[in-house]
Amino acid sequence: MREIAQAADLLDWYDRHARVLPWRTPPAERLAGVAPDPYRVWLSEIMLQQTTVAAVKDYFLAFTSRWPTVADLAGAEDADVMAAWAGLGYYARARNLLKCARVVTSEHGGVFPRDHATLLSLPGVGPYTAAAISAIAYDDPQTVLDGNVERVMARLHDEHTPLPAAKPVLTDYAAALTPDQRPGDYAQAVMDLGATICTPKRPACGLCPWRPACAAWHNGTAAELPKKSPKKRKPTRQGIAYLARRVDGAWLLERRPDQGLLGGMLGWPGSDWAETPPVEAPPIRAEWKTLPAEARHTFTHFHLILTVKTALVPMERVPDRGEFVPLEEFSPSDLPTVMRKAFDLTRGGA
């Protein structure tokens, strides 16, 4: 007879094994009455969307150091926030981050709302993040359902229906387990379990506090769950990036439109990216030279091969597109990774 999974068993495990993270209030501190800062909870949750803990850490420390409160962030320049987010990916998050900070500051007095529906209405806050803020910041018994929880629930119940069709039933399983006591620690505990024990490949079932209750473990199916619908292959697109350096060292850059890929980010003027060969579209009249190596980069849904062209242009020459950014105002770290790769190619870098 299989045991029933209990939230208390997971909380016991979490009290002993909770990871120390910059945005986390450890269970001992919570127990002592320390309340998490909703701003830091929200910021971390936005950064962690589809992004690993390792990738987020430095960005979280940089953001909270530079903008300690939501009001500080709300008062920041758009360009500064986009530059600070550069390299983290999914740049719509950064645009919505600023929008959200400004709404919270101007319409909620700088206090993050606690009500689920109000949280859901904030830019960049969906069902998962709204529940996470309620649970982690305010210790309200909301059910969080992220990729970790989906995996843990699919295994606990040996659920073979593929995602995303299985999501409703997995939500029910997760809701049934959510405790009234310590829901904030519990939410983080399930996600920690998924991130460290109940991993996508080679789960460490021998260390799992819920193993006695796990149907997939009993059936030997844990490693193959959750099932997912097959993914499509990525096509390869090609394009041209034009890196113009003025004789005084200024670089010709262009702010990308808010909508679409790398929206709101700084980048090199260039051609469209398509599966067919790009048409020439230099942003300024010059003697363009093609670099011997191409920049290769993979986005969520396509591979890109980027031909990099460079030119040195005189002071008085006026560009058709973009603006020259003075050398002292330019940092390659302000660029999204694909644009930084193109820049690195001009520095003898492979």
Add this chain to the structure above:
DNA sequence: CACACGTGGGG
């Protein structure tokens, strides 16, 4: 529901 949307690390 399906797709767009980034990046870096691991197997």
Add this chain to the structure above:
DNA sequence: TCCCCAAGTGT
């Protein structure tokens, strides 16, 4: 090299 994956959201 290539595919998978990571604390999802918006359209």
